[in-house]
Amino acid sequence: MLRRFTSGRVRTRLSVAAMAMTLAATVSGCGLLGGDDSGDSAAQSxxxxxxxxxxxxxxxxxxxxAPFYxxxxxxxxxxxxxxxxxVVMGSGPAAISGILNGDLDIAFASYPAPLLAQSTKVADFKIVADALAAKPGHxxxxxxxxxxxxxxxxxxxxxxxITARNSMTDLAPMSVLKTEGVAYDQVQWVEMPFPNMIxxxxxxxxxGAVTVEPWVTIAEKQLGATPVFDGASGPTAEIPMSGFVAVSGNGKFATTSPNTIAAFQRALGKAQAQATDRPKMEQMFVKYAKVDKETAxxxxxxxxxxxxxxxxxxxxxxxxxxxGVIKGDLDVASMIPNAGTTGK
Incomplete structure (x- = not known):
């Protein structure tokens, strides 16, 4: 059963407002089993x-x-x-709240949100797997x-x-503009969801609008929108956009379940290695990202x-x-469990 959370317990009142707004925005671009009980079987990983x-x-x-599905x-x-x-979440903040309060074990996230939360010690986040890095056109x-x-x-x-301030939708374009000597601080950034931008x-x-796929393609098809510049170019070329995260600490999933995480990494890595198979990805876009076949x-x-x-x-x-979104240095290596790799 595919579950959808849009409200309820996932809307906790934790001190994560800024982080949550960032995540809601930057999601670039997303056998269905039931049950959430802990297993103590002899499955080996x-x-x-x-x-x-x-x-x-x-x-x-x-x-x-798409590779996850x-x-x-x-x-x-x-x-x-x-x-x-x-568990299909209604927003990025709901996903992050879900792992903070234990409704979820792992959550997909655009990187600025968990990195900001880590820097402000909202929780101890671990990056379980890397998801997507932007190519030109994304x-x-x-x-x-x-x-x-x-x-x-x-x-x-x-x-x-843009979807929100301090997200990939404003940070990446600002970096490109800064490199080209353009006064990025004079841009009027207007926050709204991707579907409202067209x-x-x-x-x-x-x-104009900062779009990510599939909204780049949708804007071109529906509006005849033209590209002004690529946000993943120059200093941000091939920049990582998103990943899967969990929370560690006393009784938390990333601490109590290292073998489960390793198994998740291997399975996801196997699928991501097949992501160059375009027909397979297009099927996932249509079925789960809800785009039509032509757009896919x-x-x-x-x-x-x-x-x-x-x-x-x-x-x-x-x-x-x-x-200035993060104050001081943040060592991402401390967020990688066992410095492991997916798919191995």
Whole structure:
């Protein structure tokens, strides 16, 4: 059974407001089993028995999670002795709240949210697996045909839609603009969900929008939107966008279930290694990211990582520090459990 949480216990009143708003925004781009009881079976996972055979994973309907669903459908988690229940969350904040309060074991996240939370000691987050790194065409500033926003130097003074401040939708474009000597601090960033951006551009409420796939392709198809510049270029080329995270600490999943995490990593890594098979990914886009078949055929497919490397994700933490979102240094390596790799 595919479960959907949009309210209830996941809406905890923890001190994560800024972090939660960041996650809600940046989601780039997202066998269905029931039950959440801990398993004490003899299922083996590499170095020992799986501590919890049934786990809940919070996901969003975005292209980033296509390999995760492939792993579910192909039975890769079952091969590792895991029963994985995808829980479709109503928002990024709900997913993060879900792992903080124990409703979820693992959650898909856009990196700025857990990195910010880690830096402010909201909780001790562990990055279980890397999800997606942006290729050219995945994170794009677009504008309607009649907009005066035609090139990066036009950006100062313009109204550009983003999902939220201190997210990949404003940090990555600001980095590109800064590198090109453009006054990024003079851009009027307007916060709204991705689905609202096309209408806002059409009605002249904004001059452009920072979109991620599949919304880049949708904006081009529905509005005739044209790219102004790529947000994943220059200093942000191939920047990691998202991953799967868990919380560690006394009684927390990332501490109590290392073998379960290792099994999850192996299964997901196997699926992500197949992400170059475009027809397989398109099927997942249509079924789970809810895009039509024609759009799925046009979507830019970015890089789905088969390894978990702190130095790559450190780029996101450094970007956040550069623009004052994170104060001081954050060592991403401390967030990698056992410095392991997925798919191995």
């Amino acid at each position: 590499g170095g020992g028995s799986i501590e919890k055979t049934k786990i809940k994973v919070g996901v969003l309907p975005v292209v980033d999670v 492939l792993a579910v459908e192909q039975g890769y988690f079952k091969e590792e002795g895991l029963e994985v229940e995808p 994170l794009v500033v677009v504008a309607p045909p009649n907009s005066s926003l035609k090139k990066p130097t036009d950006a100062p003074g313009k109204r550009i839609a 209408t806002a551009m059409q009605n002249g409420e904004v001059d 055929q046009l979507v830019t497919i970015s890089t789905y990582s088969t390894s978990l490397e702190a130095n790559r994700i450190q780029r996101v933490a450094n970007l956040m520090k550069e623009f």
